[in-house]
Amino acid sequence: xxxxxxxxxxNRLLQAIPTLLLISFLTFIMGFLAPGDPIRMxxxxxxxxxxxxxxxRELGLDRPWYEQYxxxxxxxxxxxxxxxxxxxxxxxxxxxESFPATATLATLAILLxxxxxxxxxIVSAVWHNRLPDRLSMxxxxxxxxxxxxxxxxLLILLFSVRLGWLPVAGWGAPEYLLLPVVVLAARPSxxxxxxxxxxxxxxxxxxxxxxxxxxxxxxxxxxxxxALPNALLPVVTVVGxxxxxxxxxxxxVETVFAVPGVGYKSIExxxxxxxxxxxxxxxxxxxxxxxxxxxxxxxxxxxxxxxRFGTNR
Amino acid sequence: xxxxxxxxxxxxxxIALLALLYLIAVASAAILAPVIAPYRYDAQDPAxxxxxxxxxxxxxxxxxxxxxxxxxxxxxRVSLSVVVQVELLEVLIGVTLGLxxxxxxxxxxxxxxxxxxxxFAFPDILLAxxxxxxLGPGLHNVFIALALTGWPSLARVVRSQTLSLRERExxxxxxxxxxxxxxxxxxxxxxxxxxxVLVAVTVDAAGVVLAESALSFLGxxxxxxxxxxxxxxxxxxxxxxxxxxxxxxxxxxxSLTVMSLNFLGDALRDLWxxxxxxR
Numbered sequence: 001x002x003x004x005x006x007x008x009x010x011n012r013l014l015q016a017i018p019t020l021l022l023i024s025f026l027t028f029i030m031g032f033l034a035p036g037d038p039i040r041m042x043x044x045x046x047x048x049x050x051x052x053x054x055x056x057r058e059l060g061l062d063r064p065w066y067e068q069y070x071x072x073x074x075x076x077x078x079x080x081x082x083x084x085x086x087x088x089x090x091x092x093x094x095x096x097e098s099f100p101a102t103a104t105l106a107t108l109a110i111l112l113x114x115x116x117x118x119x120x121x122i123v124s125a126v127w128h129n130r131l132p133d134r135l136s137m138x139x140x141x142x143x144x145x146x147x148x149x150x151x152x153x154l155l156i157l158l159f160s161v162r163l164g165w166l167p168v169a170g171w172g173a174p175e176y177l178l179l180p181v182v183v184l185a186a187r188p189s190x191x192x193x194x195x196x197x198x199x200x201x202x203x204x205x206x207x208x209x210x211x212x213x214x215x216x217x218x219x220x221x222x223x224x225x226x227a228l229p230n231a232l233l234p235v236v237t238v239v240g241x242x243x244x245x246x247x248x249x250x251x252x253v254e255t256v257f258a259v260p261g262v263g264y265k266s267i268e269x270x271x272x273x274x275x276x277x278x279x280x281x282x283x284x285x286x287x288x289x290x291x292x293x294x295x296x297x298x299x300x301x302x303x304x305x306x307x308r309f310g311t312n313r
Numbered sequence: 314x315x316x317x318x319x320x321x322x323x324x325x326x327x328i329a330l331l332a333l334l335y336l337i338a339v340a341s342a343a344i345l346a347p348v349i350a351p352y353r354y355d356a357q358d359p360a361x362x363x364x365x366x367x368x369x370x371x372x373x374x375x376x377x378x379x380x381x382x383x384x385x386x387x388x389x390r391v392s393l394s395v396v397v398q399v400e401l402l403e404v405l406i407g408v409t410l411g412l413x414x415x416x417x418x419x420x421x422x423x424x425x426x427x428x429x430x431x432x433f434a435f436p437d438i439l440l441a442x443x444x445x446x447x448l449g450p451g452l453h454n455v456f457i458a459l460a461l462t463g464w465p466s467l468a469r470v471v472r473s474q475t476l477s478l479r480e481r482e483x484x485x486x487x488x489x490x491x492x493x494x495x496x497x498x499x500x501x502x503x504x505x506x507x508x509x510v511l512v513a514v515t516v517d518a519a520g521v522v523l524a525e526s527a528l529s530f531l532g533x534x535x536x537x538x539x540x541x542x543x544x545x546x547x548x549x550x551x552x553x554x555x556x557x558x559x560x561x562x563x564x565x566x567x568s569l570t571v572m573s574l575n576f577l578g579d580a581l582r583d584l585w586x587x588x589x590x591x592r
Contacts, residue, residue, distance in 0.1 A: 019434045030447040145572035147523050149530045149543070150564045153550055157560060161553055248436050252527055267531055270446045278446050285439050293434065 009298060016290045021073075023286040027279040028072050032065060081280035086272050091280045094265060099284075101171060102254070102261035106246035108177060109184035114239055117189040118232070121196025125231075126223060128201060136193060143190025152183045152256040169258040180257045184250060188242035195238045200231040233304055240296030247292060248285040322584055329580035332573035339570055342386045343393035350383035355538040363556060372562055376552060381559065384540040385566055391541045392570065395456050395525045396518050402460035403517065407467030408510060414468070415475025416498060426472070429465035437462045441524060445533045452525075452541070455534045459521055467513050474509045478502050508585035515581055519574035526567055542567040 039055050040047065056062050059082075060071055075081070081091035120140075124133040156179065160168040170176050203209065204227055212226045213219070254264035262281050269277035323330045342349055351371075358378035366373045372381040414422040432440075444458035478484060479502065487497050526543030528534035535541035542563040549559035 015430075016434065019431045022431060023435065026443060026447070030443070033447070141572060141575065145519070145575055146568045147526060147543075147571065149527060150546060150568055153546060153553070153560060154564060157553055157557055161557070245436060249438055251438070251442065252531065255531060266442070267533075270442065271450075271532060278443075282439065282443050286435060289436055289439075290434055 005298075005301070008301065009294075012294050012297065016294065019290060020286060024073055024076065024283060025069065027282050028069050031072075031275040031279055032068070076280075076283055081283075082276040084269075084274055084277050086269070086274040086277070091276045094277060095262065095280055095284055098260055098262045098265045101259050102247065102250055102263060105177070105180055105184055105250055105253070105259065105261065106243060108181045109246050110188065110239065110243045112181055112185040113188035113192055113242060116185065117192025118196050118235065120189070120193040121235075122200055122223070122228065124193065124197040125200035125204060133197075136197075140190040140194050143186045143193075146186070148183060148187070149252045149256055151186055152179070152253060155179050155183065156256075169256070171257075171259050176257070176259075180253050180259060183256075184246055184253050188239075188246065191242060192235060192238055196231065196235050199234050200227060203227045203231040233300075236303060237296055237300055240292065240299065244289050244292035244296070248289045319584065322580075326580060326583075329576050332576035332580070335569060335573045336577060339389050339566075339573075340393060343389040346386050346390045350380070350386040352380040352383040354384050354387035354540045355379065356383075363552075373558065375548070375559060376556075379538075381562060384545060385542070385562060388540045388542045388545060388563065388566070391452065391535055391539060392522050392525060395452065395459070396521050398456045399460045399463060399521050400514050400518060402456075403464040403467055404510065404514065406460075407464035408471050408506065410464075411468035411471025412475050412498065412502065412506070415472040416479055416494070416502065422472075425468065429468055432462070432465040437520075438524060438527070441528065442533065445528060450533045450536065452529075452535045452539065455525055455528050458528075459524055463517055463521065467510070467517065470509055470513050471506060474506055475502060478505055508581075512578060512581045512585065515574060516578035519571050519578065522567070522574065523571050 039052050039059070039061065043052060043055065060068060063071075079092050081095070083090050084094060120136040124136045127133050156168055159166045159179065166179055167176055204223075209222060209227055212222050217226070249263070250259075250261060251263035251267050253259070254261040255267050258264070262284060265277060266281035266285075268274075269281065323333070356379060358374065360378070361370070361374050362378040363376055364370050364374040364378075370380050370382065372385070375381055375384070410425050414425040440462045441455075441458040444461060445454050448454035448457065484497060484501050487501055492500075525534055526541060526546075529541035529543035530547045532547070535544050537544070545563040546560060546567070549556070549563070553560055
């Protein structure tokens with residue numbers, strides 16, 4: 001890693017800090033303004049006023065808001081998000097238990113999306129404006145337009161209720177993975193396919209491709225060996241961003257399929273007004289999203305020698 | 314672009330035309346809902362629960378004996394009202410900030426763009442869910458959440474368009490004859506931003522319809538008995554085994570709406586901005 005790279009990474013990390021602070025402030029206000037006294041929610045409505053006052057002091061809730069905010073940020077950095085108002089468990093434990101499910105779904109979905117999207121994009125570009133292109137672009141439109149929860153419920157209706165091939169919802173065995181992964185992969189597959197197609201079409205028009213063809217290189221080799229590697233370079237960014245969205249945007253799919261992941265926990269917490277859990281899941285998602293995007297940018301600058309750091313804008 | 318050319322365009326793009334016609338139908342249904350719907354959306358008939366389609370109930374009734382067709386029509390009204398309110402607010406914030414940033418450049422530009430960058434560094438739906446969590450569930454709060462998360466992309470597009478407009482000859486000559494900034498912006502910049510804004514708004518509307526229905530589906534948006542399509546799909550899930558059609562109707566109407574908005578957005582871009590259009 002050279003000096004320019006190090007400075008670039010440091011710069012990006014510094015840029016991420018205000019965003020994280022804004023998000024942490026928003027989540028903090030949410031808990032601060034929340035109706036109801038969190039201590040009474042933990043101890044029960046009919047608890048001893050002296051005990052309430054003592055716990056309030058212990059948790060620092062008698063301090064001014066800016067001290068509470070500073071403590072909130074510091075605790076969050078240490079991974080301490082307090083305890084759930086609903087079942088009084090440490091929120092950190094809830095995150096640790098639910099994250100693997102979310103990460104599994106996101107990883108499998110991005111693998112599926114790449115496996116489907118890139119070949120579809122190549123086929124589209126090679127048979128530009130012909131039947132295969134039309135078909136794959138129809139798939140792209142459907143993938144982008146059919147809402148996640150509609151696709152999920154229709155697939156459940158077909159494969160679980162009508163045909164009885166797959167379980168309706170749940171977690172813990174491989175057969176539970178198929179439908180949620182397919183639903184999650186639909187949208188990223190579409191955007192990867194569209195992007196691969198555009199990028200491939202651009203590359204195929206370039207001079208070095210014409211030269212390769214003129215030299216008599218077989219068309220298969222022209223496409224796979226000469227065009228594809230360059231065409232895939234910008235696709236890396238799309239795949240990375242899609243992974244960020246998958247990791248942090250699985251609320252609906254996890255809710256529909258009753259997957260005990262972070263998204264499901266977060267919606268559950270919102271409906272129960274369980275503020276510490278809402279705060280923790282939001283901060284986790286924000287952090288993951290920023291980190292993934294940062295990694296994507298770093299990988300991209302490593303892959304593409306034309307991109308120079310430090311000269312942006 | 315002249316009317317004749319536009320007409321020729323629509324004739325050459327049957328899918329875009331179909332999308333436009335479908336959207337006009339949905340919008341008319343939304344506006345004329347009390348006239349078109351044979352029943353009110355919350356009118357229950359305990360004697361006619363889960364009826365199959367008939368002359369009396371075009372698409373049958375749901376588990377509370379409410380007319381499904383009427384609820385779909387009123388669902389269009391819910392969607393349209395959210396879209397219109399969100400887009401108006403987004404245009405107000407996004408166009409104003411984008412225009413100021415692009416026209417005056419300098420410190421404001423840097424500040425506004427830094428802020429939009431920050432908004433972009435965060436997934437929209439998560440921010441919308443967080444805002445709804447702070448304000449509490451309900452359609453009104455969904456509208457606020459979606460408008461607050463949606464304007465940065467509009468501000469960016471408007472800024473870059475303004476940046477190029479302000480260097481054009483007609484703006485330079487307006488400046489040369491000593492017109493005030495306000496006049497230049499209102500007379501020469503704003504009207505030329507219209508196509509860009511319309512394309513951006515159409516594409517964004519697809520996202521708004523999607524997000525509203527998704528939040529309502531999760532129970533964070535429209536509250537019963539208000540018939541959001543997302544809410545109807547969630548309700549119908551419980552009866553999926555016996556009454557699959559209750560699920561299929563709102564699913565199809567919603568998907569077609571989002572798809573049509575996407576097609577229309579692409580078509581408008583082709584029509585007004587051929588350089589950035591289809592590749």
